[in-house]
Amino acid sequence: MNLIAQLxxxxxxxPLICAPITIVLPRGRAPWVWxxxxxxxxxxxxxxxxxxxxxxxxxxxxxxxxPPPLGIExxxxxxxxxxxxxxxxxxxxxxxxxYRSVKPEIDPRQSTFFYCAMLICLTGLIGVTITGxxxxxxxxxxxxxxxxxxxxxxxARRDRRALTAAFNYLVMGTIGATFFVIGIGLLYQATGxxxxxxxxxxxxxxxxxxxxAGFAFIVVGIGLKLAIFPLHxxxxxxxxxxxxxxxxxxxxxxxxxxxxxxxRFLFTVFGFxxxxxxxxxxxxxxxxxxxxMFIASLVAVFQDDVKRxxxxxxxxxxxxxxLGLSFATVEGLAAALVHVFNHALMKxxxxxxxxCVVLRAGSHSIQAFAxxxxxxxxxxxxxxxxxxxxxxxxLTVGFISKWYLLEAAFAAGHGYASxxxxxxxxxxxxxxxxxxxxxxxxxxxQEGPYVLPKRDAPLSMLIPMWVLVAANIYFGxxxxxxxxxxxxxxxxxxxxxxxxx
Amino acid sequence: xxxxxxxxxxKILFAPIILYALYVQFHGDYGPGGGFQAGVTFAxxxxxxxxxxxxxxxxxxxxxxxxxVLMMLGxxxxxxxxxxxxxxxxxxxxxxxxVPESTxxxxxxxxxxxxxxxxxxxxxxxxxxxxxxxxxREPDIDQEDW
Numbered sequence: 041m042n043l044i045a046q047l048x049x050x051x052x053x054x055p056l057i058c059a060p061i062t063i064v065l066p067r068g069r070a071p072w073v074w075x076x077x078x079x080x081x082x083x084x085x086x087x088x089x090x091x092x093x094x095x096x097x098x099x100x101x102x103x104x105x106x107p108p109p110l111g112i113e114x115x116x117x118x119x120x121x122x123x124x125x126x127x128x129x130x131x132x133x134x135x136x137x138x139y140r141s142v143k144p145e146i147d148p149r150q151s152t153f154f155y156c157a158m159l160i161c162l163t164g165l166i167g168v169t170i171t172g173x174x175x176x177x178x179x180x181x182x183x184x185x186x187x188x189x190x191x192x193x194x195x196a197r198r199d200r201r202a203l204t205a206a207f208n209y210l211v212m213g214t215i216g217a218t219f220f221v222i223g224i225g226l227l228y229q230a231t232g233x234x235x236x237x238x239x240x241x242x243x244x245x246x247x248x249x250x251x252x253a254g255f256a257f258i259v260v261g262i263g264l265k266l267a268i269f270p271l272h273x274x275x276x277x278x279x280x281x282x283x284x285x286x287x288x289x290x291x292x293x294x295x296x297x298x299x300x301x302x303x304r305f306l307f308t309v310f311g312f313x314x315x316x317x318x319x320x321x322x323x324x325x326x327x328x329x330x331x332x333m334f335i336a337s338l339v340a341v342f343q344d345d346v347k348r349x350x351x352x353x354x355x356x357x358x359x360x361x362x363l364g365l366s367f368a369t370v371e372g373l374a375a376a377l378v379h380v381f382n383h384a385l386m387k388x389x390x391x392x393x394x395x396c397v398v399l400r401a402g403s404h405s406i407q408a409f410a411x412x413x414x415x416x417x418x419x420x421x422x423x424x425x426x427x428x429x430x431x432x433x434x435l436t437v438g439f440i441s442k443w444y445l446l447e448a449a450f451a452a453g454h455g456y457a458s459x460x461x462x463x464x465x466x467x468x469x470x471x472x473x474x475x476x477x478x479x480x481x482x483x484x485x486q487e488g489p490y491v492l493p494k495r496d497a498p499l500s501m502l503i504p505m506w507v508l509v510a511a512n513i514y515f516g517x518x519x520x521x522x523x524x525x526x527x528x529x530x531x532x533x534x535x536x537x538x539x540x541x
Numbered sequence: 542x543x544x545x546x547x548x549x550x551x552k553i554l555f556a557p558i559i560l561y562a563l564y565v566q567f568h569g570d571y572g573p574g575g576g577f578q579a580g581v582t583f584a585x586x587x588x589x590x591x592x593x594x595x596x597x598x599x600x601x602x603x604x605x606x607x608x609x610v611l612m613m614l615g616x617x618x619x620x621x622x623x624x625x626x627x628x629x630x631x632x633x634x635x636x637x638x639x640v641p642e643s644t645x646x647x648x649x650x651x652x653x654x655x656x657x658x659x660x661x662x663x664x665x666x667x668x669x670x671x672x673x674x675x676x677x678r679e680p681d682i683d684q685e686d687w
Contacts, residue, residue: 042630046627046632046633049623049627049632049633052633053620053623053624053627053633056616056620057616057617057620057621057624059616060612060613060616060617061613061617063609063610063612063613064609064610064613101632101633102632102635103632103633103634103635104632104633104634104635104636105631105632105635105637
């Protein structure tokens with residue numbers, strides 16, 4: 041077996057084949073150790089893939105040796121290689137921390153199923169990203185979503201509202217998936233193919249109601265999965281009541297993968313020849329992105345629950361990504377891709393910090409954070425640093441994202457957008473600052489339910505959290521790595537879409 | 542005592558249902574059928590058994606723990622076939638490498654048979670697990686517990 045040639049298959053099959061084995065492992069540490077090792081292996085495979093793609097260009101892998109338009113093709117270019125590394129990397133960091141974080145949060149009888157579902161979710165997310173086949177995207181999207189519904193519901197041990205949150209997410213997510221598959225069906229009717237590259241060629245020059253309707257269904261379907269501003273209603277509850285390690289994992293990966301799918305369909309399948317593209321950018325993504333940036337940020341300011349606050353902030357950050365891609369320029373698309381990567385780093389770190397607090401305080405209410413710097417200084421500083429990154433302070437990844445976005449806004453002639461980006465970042469200062477002020481300046485609670493012992497989180501959670509915080513700073517200083525890959529990926533996507541290079 | 546007819550009928554039907562499931566399973570590559578349909582039919586035999594003799598009796602025949610193992614084995618059968626073809630030098634699920642010297646793609650035949658067997662195992666055990674968990678559900682939560 042030629043290991044390098046089989047890398048695309050290995051990225052999928054490693055977590056997929058290891059997930060069911062988790063069920064028969066004895067309860068306790070074994071499923072966690074197993075899942076952690078598997079996530080590291082997957083991460084290694086994805087890094088090798090990125091290296092191969094960066095050096096040798098696009099990889100095409102034919103599943104079952106059937107040639108592409110007929111068989112399923114895995115097609116990896118720089119855009120999805122970057123997302124692959126991101127998804128598996130976040131998994132490799134979150135899984136080690138999951139054991140201590142999740143132990144008090146879920147029913148111990150469910151621990152084997154928990155890690156099995158985490159691995160299946162990872163498989164689904166990687167599958168969505170790696171595949172070049174429209175129906176395969178749907179299948180993997182459902183694999184990841186179904187396991188996420190189960191994972192969110194497992195938070196019910198601590199708070200029964202996790203059940204309604206999971207059910208709400210299930211209904212909304214299923215509507216999204218149904219719309220998506222109806223859209224694919226319509227495109228299949230118009231083209232007779234499911235391969236994305238082939239679909240692009242067959243769609244060129246076609247103008248029909250069928251394709252128009254397919255476009256609309258796909259955009260709304262992915263929009264639900266992606267939590268674009270008015271379709272975001274499932275997200276805050278799902279992130280709030282899920283076990284915190286799950287929140288960290290899905291907040292950093294699931295919506296990012298959906299952004300990637302949206303980009304893939306807009307640029308690789310439809311392209312600028314398609315009649316709705318301009319209108320979709322100007323009248324849908326641009327206004328919804330901006331409205332989302334402001335309203336979701338404003339709502340985040342008034343939350344009394346830190347997880348819910350971070351969830352609303354995620355909706356706002358999705359606004360930035362939409363804004364970036366709605367410019368329909370190389371700079372804008374590169375900014376969106378960079379922000380996909382960077383936002384995963386910051387939200388991952390922030391949710392991990394919340395996981396540490398939840399472990400010790402047993403609550404993610406904002407009152408549990410009062411005077412935290414005296415009780416859990418290491419966690420506090422991780423939260424503050426990644427919070428600064430969320431705001432976009434220089435030397436962090438948040439600054440890089442905002443900088444690319446501002447540049448793209450000016451280059452695209454949307455100067456007013458740069459003003460709005462800065463203005464909405466100021467709202468982020470308010471909601472991050474509110475928690476930071478509580479943690480750093482207030483005295484810790486002396487009585488009541490939030491009295492904490494002076495004990496920081498265990499090392500198995502501190503190390504992964506600080507790895508993410510360090511990544512926030514490292515990629516904030518050495519911005520050329522992500523910037524370069526995102527730019528090359530954006531150029532390739534724009535070229536495929538038939539836009540100006 | 543009136544249920545004796547049902548009990549005897551179930552005993553008579555049980556084996557033919559399983560036989561039919563196996564027929565659908567292994568005939569799936571030539572005609573209509575395959576792992577999914579066969580798995581459901583297979584599970585139906587046990588669901589009928591549970592209807593007639595009660596869930597506890599069926600659980601003695603096929604405990605939940607065994608179903609989890611079967612579910613896992615099914616997925617492993619499917620994925621394992623894919624890994625085996627990779628180890629033999631082909632792509633994932635490229636069945637031709639199973640019988641490389643064949644001139645009429647005999648490998649495709651064996652490959653799909655193995656994969657469908659995995660599908661059958663997983664589908665039947667998942668169907669039964671869903672049935673077990675719905676019928677064996679504990680009473681509703683009290684209003685106080687919310």
